[in-house]
Amino acid sequence: MSQVFDTIVLGGGIGGYSAAIRASQLGKTVAIVEQDKLGGTCLHRGCIPSKALLRSAEVYALMKESDRFGIQAEAVRLDYAKISDRKNSIVDQLYQGLQFLMKKNKITVFNGKGRIIGPSIFSPRSGTVSVEQEDGEILNLVPDKLIIATGSRPRTLPGLETDGVTVLNSDEALQLEALPASAIIIGGGVIGVEWASMLSDFGVEVTIVEYAPRLLPSEDEDVSRELEKLLKKRGVTIYTGAKVQTESVVRGAKQVTISIEQRETTQELTAQLALVCVGRQANIEGIGLQNTDVKVENGFIKVNEDMQTAELHIYAVGDCIGGLQLAHAAAHEGIAAAEHGAGLPTHAYAPHQVPRCVYSRPEIASIGYTEREAREQGRQVKTAKLYFQGLGKARVLGETDGFVKVVADEESGDIVGVHMIGAHVTDYIAEAALAQLLNATPWEVGQTIHPHPTLSEILGEAMLAVDGKSISF
Known part of the structure; x- marks a missing residue:
């Protein structure tokens, strides 16, 4: 049995369903093939559930410090079962909304394993x-355009494979029924840092082990240093430039022991569990790529700037193509693929114009190039860095940690990077993204009237500070 569609999307995560909705809006007949649940990693195992937990951790940490706001909150107690219920409820509500969107846009969803x-x-x-459907029936779907959006899964370390008990990945950690007393987090990238911040706020004794010389190695060095300082202040133990000796792992019934090597010194770390956060790998096995001319490079599907593979009627988007494995990047790529497949001109995907967010406490948000990257490109740059401790709204909120750093090109005057660490900075990084998209200069952004008192004021002032014109700092 076969059916024909204008556009078929293999994978129903945010990249896939964004592509499907846009194709439908353009008048195409559309189908999605998804073997699990619509929403993919972002909705069920990533962005949404982890941010729900992070919010609970933030509230708990704030309540324990309520005395500095003049509020006596005695016997503050954490109920992790209710926290998990809230997380699951948020996911369920959004999942129902996504199913409604499919019906609204007349997108046919096939549940089953898809193979090209x-x-x-x-x-x-x-x-x-x-498509091998749940009842065992095989259905063949014939597209004019195919969009592969099969996503990714947590990467493993040989010798430190997860068992769901004492060694977990981020997917498994979201299903914990109770918090551990202590945790070793392997990896100080985005996922590792968010889990470290969350667990620390929940009262877990946390240790981070990062192979690179610093946390968040893809972020600006000033941001990395500030984050490390603030996490240590909260009691998180951090080892950077440290290698895990996977052959030394000892798993017990209720604890795990791991040896690490740092600067030629070896030591043992023991905790109730280890959380492996060493990146993600593409879900491209078993989807039939060998039956096509689609190219795979370094474990990811190779595409051009229009998201086309080597077979031009086949596109690929999201985590399965590597690069910035971010939900909003995947959505943008999916929309671009759908529009290009419909014959529309598309805005070329530019990784340096994609905002990056880390939902630790404090948050981190950035766009563009770091100061080091800009200088390595041969640019002469000018920078400014303003701290939140001088901002009225930050004082009011009691959140004065962190800063905003602006990197601009001396010759053109254009903004080439914005890097922020502080409370709620992810809420206004989009302003910096728009500025960079429009090739704005710091002076132009500084002329934008920012309402007072708000946290966003610091962005405008930091822009003015690049040329020594800040008023309030």
Whole structure:
């Protein structure tokens, strides 16, 4: 049995369903093939559930410090079962909304394992998707355009494979029924830092082990140093430039012991559990790529700037193509692929114009190049860095940690990077993203009237400070 669609999307995560909705808006007949639940990692195992937990951790930490706001809150108690219920409720509500969006946009959803087949009786070219449905029936879906959006999964370390008990990945950690007393987090990237911040706020004794010389190695060095300082102030133990000796791992019934090597010194770390956060790998096995001319490079599907693979009628978006594995990047790529497939001109994907967010406490938000990257490109740059402790709204909130740093090109005057660490900075990084998209100069952003008192004022002042014109700092 076969059915024909203008656009078929293999994978129903944010990249996939964004592509599907946009294709439908453009008048295409659209189908999504998803073997699990619509929403993918972002909705079920990533962005949404982890941020729900982070919010509870933030509230708990704030309540324990309520005395400095003149509020006596005695016997503050954490109920992790209720926290988990709240997380699950948020996910369920959004999942129901997503299912409604599929019906609203007349998108047909097929639940089952999809596999791409080569030229056959169904189509003279590769790209037909064979779907093994839950009842065992095989259905062949024939597209004019195919968009691969199969996402990614947590990467493992050989010798430190997860068991769901004492060694977990981030997917498994979201299903914990109770908090551990202590945790070793392997990896100081975005996922590792967010879990470290969350668990620390929940009262867990946390240790981070990062192989690179600093936390968040892709962020500006000033931001990394500030984050490390603030996490240590909260009691988090941090080892950077440290290698895990995976052959030394000892798993007990209720604890795990791991040896690490740092600057030629070896030591043992013991905790109730270890959380492995060493990146993500593409879900591209078993989807039939060998039946196509689609190229794979370093474990990810290779695409051009229009999201096309080597077979131009087959596109790929999201985590399965590597690069910035961010939900909003995947959504943008999905929309771009749908529009290009419909014959519309598309805005070329530019990684340096994608905002990056880390939902630790304090938050981190950035866009563009770091100061080091800009200088390595041969640019002469000018910078400014303003601290939140001088901002009225930050004092009112009691959140004065962190700063905003602006990097601008001396010759053109254009903003080439904005890097922020502080309370709620993810809420206004989009202003910096718009400024960079429009090739704005710091002076132009500084002329924008920012309401007072707000946290966003510091962004305008930091822009003015690049040329020594800040008024309030």
